[in-house]
Amino acid sequence: MYPPDPSALRINRVHALQDAQSISLREILAFVRSNISIIAASITVCTLLAIFYLLMATPIYSADASVLIETSRGFNTPNEAVRTDLMTDQARVENQMEIIKSHRVAQVVIAKLQLESNDEFSTSPTSISLLFQSIAKIFSGEPTAEELARERKKQSRRVQARFIERMAVRRIGQSLVMEVAFLSRSPELAAEVANEIADAYVRDIVNDRSELARRRTEWLSERLDLLQKQTFDAQRAVERFKLLGDTGPAADIRAKLAELESVSQSYRRMYDGFLQQYAETSQRVSYPEPDAKIVSQAEIPLRKTHPRSILILAFSLFLGVASGTGIALVRSTMKRSVGAPKQIPEQIGVPCLGVTSDIGGAISRNRVRIPSPPWLASVPWLAKAPWFALPPAPTGLSLSSMGDMNFALSRQLREVKASINALTLRQSSLCIGVVSPRSGSGATTVAAGLAYLYANSGKKTLLIDACNNTSRLSRELSNGDQVGLMQAMRSTDAWTQVLERETTLPFRLLPRGDQRDGDSPADRFGAKDSSFQRMREEFEVVIVDLPSLSTSSDARTIGSYLDGVVVVADFASTTIDKLTSAVGELHEARSDVLGVVLNKVDENRRVRWRM
Structure with missing residues (x-):
């Protein structure tokens, strides 16, 4: 049949x-519940690793100072003033930011604070490099003065590179204020370096302005000497013409005299103008005014900047959920067990x-608390303990x-x-x-x-x-x-x-x-x-x-x-x-x-x- x-x-x-193709929220929840142990274990492992990293990682502190660029100050010739007006504020700020990040400012700060001897910036040679250096000395002898100078220069460049890596400069919004930040393992050192960078930048501007004013003073001095001689010669020619006179028609004599007086007055006005610029420039050499000023000094930070504990813990939680779900999916795919009817x-x-x-075994499972080895039953006080139970024998209904x-x-x-x-x-x-x-x-x-x-x-x-x-x-x-x-x-x-x-x-x-x-x-x-x-x-x-x-x-x-x-x-x-x-x-x-x-x-x- x-x-x-x-x-x-x-x-x-x-x-x-x-x-068959529909996946409901109930199935997703059922999958999560059936693999909750794997996901929880993954979250626990990732969280423990994150906590271990936070405990072992060296905290990094950030301190920042603010510098304002003042565009109204300065002295320029008429042509330079026109070019300065055409320069946008964005370009000015970008130029000053590059100056702050320059090696010249870094060298000044490193030298003043003696950062080359700081362990945070200097690198001690490893045992392997010392071994190679010792072997090299055996075959090549002691290094020469030039080699030592080159090595010191390389070390100085390495320190400068680490210094610049830890420094950050950014513009605050659309203003002319720049924020100078510095990262360090020491909060005191971070604040000190940030303030010193701002001071070094302002001093650098002052020195540049003083040097520029000195050069202009020298040039104006030479120009004044020439204008003074030319003015004197023009005035003397007018006086000689008035004293000696000239033969010819009266109209020609008056025209020539007017020409000589006009030339003399022109030289005089030029001389007076250059003399006034010379006086102003000489004053700027003695009292230079920078185009920037420090708005706020860097304070010692109270909290670390890196590592960010909340962000790392949140990421570890997300990583734990993602990795646990991935492991559960791979396990379910490989095992292909029946997850639901x-x-x-x-x-x-x-x-x-x-x-x-x-x-099978439903009754015996309710009796078992903590399976214990059979030999423990010989110990009287253990056998009477409420948590003691022998391993259940395989029984069925x-x-x-x-x-x-x-x-x-x-x-x-x-x-x-x-x-x-x-x-x-x-x-x-x-x-x-x-x-x-x-x-x-x-x-x-x-x-x-x-x-x-x-x-x-x-x-x-x-x-x-x-x-x-x-x-x-x-x-x-x-x-x-x-x-x-x-x-x-x-x-x-x-x-x-x-x-x-x-x-x-x-x-x-x-x-x-x-x-x-x-x-x-x-x-x-x-x-x-x-x-x-x-x-x-x-x-x-x-x-x-x-x-x-x-x-x-x-x-x-x-x-x-x-x-x-x-x-x-x-x-x-x-x-x-x-x-x-x-x-x-x-x-x-x-x-x-x-x-x-x-x-x-x-x-x-x-x-x-x-x-």
Whole structure:
């Protein structure tokens, strides 16, 4: 008998594939919750590294002084005044900023504060460089005076380079005020250097103006001497012409005299003008006025500038979240574990029938506080301690006691039962198999639980143990009956004996029974005279506990004769790839896979999935 075409299952798959590409906020939160330990560990590591860096890093302090450029001061010739007016304020500020950052100002400050001997600016030779220098002295002898001078010059340039790297000059807004800042490990040194840079810049301007005024004074002095001689010669020519006169018409004499007087007056005015400029320039040599002044002195900083603790801690938090999320994504991609029930229809194409808790060991886990080595039990006061507990022995829930299962487990299995009923509404009788990709996934427990639920709901139920590798149903529920599945498949009398057997279970159990070498129930399920057909007619629900796909091929063979197969997957160890392979094998064997049951899921994860 081939399985029917379940349209409800196809509709479920279509809807699942339509929602495959959608990622909701709930899934994102579920991913974060499931990987919260990795993300928290990453945040902790990054934060600890940031705190370690903040504790070990050398603090850097910044002090700044303000300098104002005054464009109204200064002395210029008329042509220079025109060019100065055409120069924009931006150009003036940029020019002065470059002057402050020049090596000339740096040399003055370094020399005055003796920064070459400061450990912050000078670099001591390493042991390797000293070794090479010693070897070089052996072969080349003592260095000459020129070599020492070149080495001192190199050291001076290195100090200047470090000095300029620590100095920063910027314009404040659109004003003519410049801010001169300096970085140092010492707050006192930072303020002292910043103030000295501003003072050196102003002194440099004063010296430049004084030198310029001195040169102009020299030039004006020479020019005055020449103008004085020319003025004297012109005046003397006028006096001589008046005294001696000249022969010729009176009109010519008066014109010549006027010309001589005009020349003499011109020289006199030029002489007076240059004499006035000479006096002003001589005064500027003695009292030069700079084009800049210090607006505010640098104060000793109270807080460090680098490293910025809040910024580094915030970045470490962001880095921890990003790296933890990345590690979780890589881990999830490589492991390809089932992160949520929604992944099963999205990635496998079959519905998730339900989620069940970790049945085995549920009781023992509630008793354990802190597992301790067994030898500690010999110590009396330790054995009586409230925190002491021996490691729990591996225990599982007895199949014979599943009739008294708790409410939580009963509710979970009822959800699975309801999903199966929804997929098999058109069938008068139900014959399903329960299989797992690998042993130990809990397929036998799920099969027994479904048998209890179907039987308690009033349906005549048969549970068949076709699991030839463990036969747990036969061992725990059949009381050692020798007549079982293999005998019922061969003989009608054996099947009648099974039906007439007294049992305390709410359902009928067909145990494994005696098995001959090489005998397999799969060989008899498809036979026309097989008792399997009578089982389907006798019972409303037939549940077959199939062997795992990794240990036997009987599951694929028997599954093709059933109405559907339920795949039970161990949430902790079954990956998407293994589950996809198992479902694919069943489809290839023409078995209709009803869906997947996720088993051994902890309660916390179940609560997160329901949110």
